Amino acid sequence: MDKQIEVVFAGFGGQGVMTAGQLLAYTAMEEGKQVVWIPSYGPEMRGGTANCTVVVSDDRIGSPIINNPMSACVFNRPSLDKFGSLLRKDGLLLINSSLIDVKSGRDDLTETLIPANDIALKLGNPKVANMVMLAAYVAATDIVSFDTLGGMLDKKMGKKKELLDINHRAFEEGRKLIETIKA
Amino acid sequence: MVKKLMKGNEAIGEAAIAAGVRNYFAYPITPQSEVAEYLTWRLPEVGGTFVQAESEVAVGNMLFGAASTGKRVFTTSSSPGISLMQESLSYMAGAHLPVVLVNIMRGGPGLGGILPSQADYFQSVKGGGHGDYQLIVLAPSSVQEAVDLMILAFELADKYLAPVMIIGDGMIGQMMESVEFPEKYRDESNPDEKDWALTGAKDRKPRIVKSLFLNPEELEINSLTLDKKYREMKKSETRHELYKVTGDTKILITAYGTMARICQTVIDELEEEGISVGLFRPITLFPYPEKELFAEVIKDNIEYILDVEMSTGQMIEDVERIVKGARPIDFYGRTGGIVPSPNEIKDKIREMLKK
Numbered sequence A: 001m002d003k004q005i006e007v008v009f010a011g012f013g014g015q016g017v018m019t020a021g022q023l024l025a026y027t028a029m030e031e032g033k034q035v036v037w038i039p040s041y042g043p044e045m046r047g048g049t050a051n052c053t054v055v056v057s058d059d060r061i062g063s064p065i066i067n068n069p070m071s072a073c074v075f076n077r078p079s080l081d082k083f084g085s086l087l088r089k090d091g092l093l094l095i096n097s098s099l100i101d102v103k104s105g106r107d108d109l110t111e112t113l114i115p116a117n118d119i120a121l122k123l124g125n126p127k128v129a130n131m132v133m134l135a136a137y138v139a140a141t142d143i144v145s146f147d148t149l150g151g152m153l154d155k156k157m158g159k160k161k162e163l164l165d166i167n168h169r170a171f172e173e174g175r176k177l178i179e180t181i182k183a
Numbered sequence B: 001m002v003k004k005l006m007k008g009n010e011a012i013g014e015a016a017i018a019a020g021v022r023n024y025f026a027y028p029i030t031p032q033s034e035v036a037e038y039l040t041w042r043l044p045e046v047g048g049t050f051v052q053a054e055s056e057v058a059v060g061n062m063l064f065g066a067a068s069t070g071k072r073v074f075t076t077s078s079s080p081g082i083s084l085m086q087e088s089l090s091y092m093a094g095a096h097l098p099v100v101l102v103n104i105m106r107g108g109p110g111l112g113g114i115l116p117s118q119a120d121y122f123q124s125v126k127g128g129g130h131g132d133y134q135l136i137v138l139a140p141s142s143v144q145e146a147v148d149l150m151i152l153a154f155e156l157a158d159k160y161l162a163p164v165m166i167i168g169d170g171m172i173g174q175m176m177e178s179v180e181f182p183e184k185y186r187d188e189s190n191p192d193e194k195d196w197a198l199t200g201a202k203d204r205k206p207r208i209v210k211s212l213f214l215n216p217e218e219l220e221i222n223s224l225t226l227d228k229k230y231r232e233m234k235k236s237e238t239r240h241e242l243y244k245v246t247g248d249t250k251i252l253i254t255a256y257g258t259m260a261r262i263c264q265t266v267i268d269e270l271e272e273e274g275i276s277v278g279l280f281r282p283i284t285l286f287p288y289p290e291k292e293l294f295a296e297v298i299k300d301n302i303e304y305i306l307d308v309e310m311s312t313g314q315m316i317e318d319v320e321r322i323v324k325g326a327r328p329i330d331f332y333g334r335t336g337g338i339v340p341s342p343n344e345i346k347d348k349i350r351e352m353l354k355k
Helices: A017-030 A043-047 A077-084 A116-123 A126-141 A146-157 A161-182 B008-018 B033-045 B056-067 B079-084 B086-094 B121-125 B143-160 B170-174 B216-236 B257-272 B290-297 B315-323 B342-354
Strands: A004-012 A034-039 A049-057 A071-074 A092-096 A110-114 B004-007 B023-026 B049-052 B073-077 B099-105 B136-138 B163-169 B176-179 B240-243 B251-254 B277-282 B284-286 B304-309 B329-333
Touching: A004 A017, A004 A077, A004 A126, A017 A034, A017 A049, A017 A126, A017 A146, A017 B004, A017 B176, A034 B170, A049 A077, A071 A077, A071 A126, A077 A092, A092 A126, A110 A126, A110 A161, A116 A126, A116 A161, A126 A146, A126 A161, A146 A161, B004 B008, B008 B033, B008 B073, B008 B099, B008 B143, B008 B170, B008 B176, B023 B033, B023 B056, B033 B049, B056 B073, B056 B079, B056 B086, B056 B099, B073 B079, B079 B086, B079 B099, B086 B163, B086 B216, B099 B143, B099 B170, B121 B163, B121 B284, B121 B315, B136 B143, B143 B163, B143 B176, B143 B216, B163 B170, B163 B257, B170 B257, B240 B257, B240 B290, B251 B257, B251 B290, B251 B315, B251 B342, B257 B277, B257 B304, B257 B342, B277 B290, B290 B315, B304 B315, B304 B342, B315 B329, B329 B342
Parallel strands: A004 A071, A071 A092, A092 A110, B023 B049, B023 B073, B073 B099, B099 B163, B136 B163, B251 B277, B251 B304, B304 B329
Antiparallel strands: A004 A049, A034 A049, A034 B176, B004 B176, B136 B284, B240 B277
16 A cells, blocks of 8 residues: 555535545544545535545544545546546546546546446445445555454444445445446 | 444433433534434433533523533534634633533535635634633544544543543544444542532632633733733643655645545555655644644655645644744645545656655
8 A cells, every 4th residue: 555545535515425435534544544534515416416535544643635646536527627637647537437537638547437326226225335436445445454444334334234235235235236347 | 341333412412421411402403403313312312411502602601500510511513603602712711611512514604605714713722702811722533533532622622620622523523433432431529529619608718710800900910810821721731643644745735624634545545656745633632732733744855845724724723833934834725625536646746756
């Protein structure tokens, strides 16, 4: 793992980007990393897009604001437009291809299409698209282990058993998708 | 101790509870509203009380009243709200009351915006209210430090019988980081043992908590008593941190709060390019670590000072006062809620080195 990893989760309000970022932050902390989770809390939240940045590091984290992050998971077109151009060279971009029908247009990024909403719908609940995406990101980067991630989900969502199950299945689907691509 | 991942605003609320506070008065304002949201359910769990006041002016007066009883009390707000409390702050300083205020600063002046800013340095450090008084001002740069400084704030307020202000920008309030709370900490102070507190005058002479002294000799004595406290604070309570200040450091950055963290990233990245930059981060803005800063800047290897703030330049006036022309001082700042990026600051430093 790099010394420091930064990832942005960005989408419409309601797509669960804040939750996905928080779950990643909790999991990385559980594995002994330094973490910062910072939301956009500007007026753009009311316009329908929201994003959060998660920074994971072995050392003390300096700037919590990352102008050019190394990776992003974008859930809608405005988020692709905004973060596609901000990513660092050789960055990783996961695109929710259920809702976005274009790519960034850059040739210096690794871009992976994740039909997160379609997969979530097949599982029976469109709300778990965020967990499909999170699992794809984790599988693509090995930033945390799936054991810790699953355990953290149980801890945070343990009271709602029926939701817990579908979220775990969403993790499984996101992970399988990346493994298929890798293979 | 258990590590928790918490938003700065929530951690500030929990830190107050850890410090033994059971009385909180506030009025909601972005970007600090989560403190009140958190304490709405958390304070009743520990037998405490949160009163949402009708305005920030009322909050100030509720603090004045509650602090007079010798109990630990605090409020949180953001820039425009803190402005409304300046009258009672001046009164509480004049009446020697221990109280803690947290300002999660947003862009100003006026109603301004809701994004991070450090433009309330003058108001906090130079006295936003009237009269010869100062606040102890503490500036955290992480969520953990915000928790630690909350505990310290209540101890300093009790020790000096003076208002203490914690200033953080919007990022400190909004970001989540891992934090640990001191589980064994106990508030040892007992209101009944405080010889000034209004605890009911049964079987003893009544006490008066006031800032009104119509006799000029008496008022001067009060002002001199305050001044004596401030001198003692300057001697005993300054705190600061150095980052990568070495015998090779050419440029010394002065910055506080989150801005100082961003400068750490700048320093790390420039180090990889072979440029040695160090950071002087004051943690107490009043009393300012004056001797400590002066001792660093007059070292032979230091050529320039760069003051970086999320304002058009406020702390720089203290830096200039302390450096007394011993080294040239440059400034970089963004304001209105825009946070300077590491790249902008690096460009500024490269430009300075060309001179």
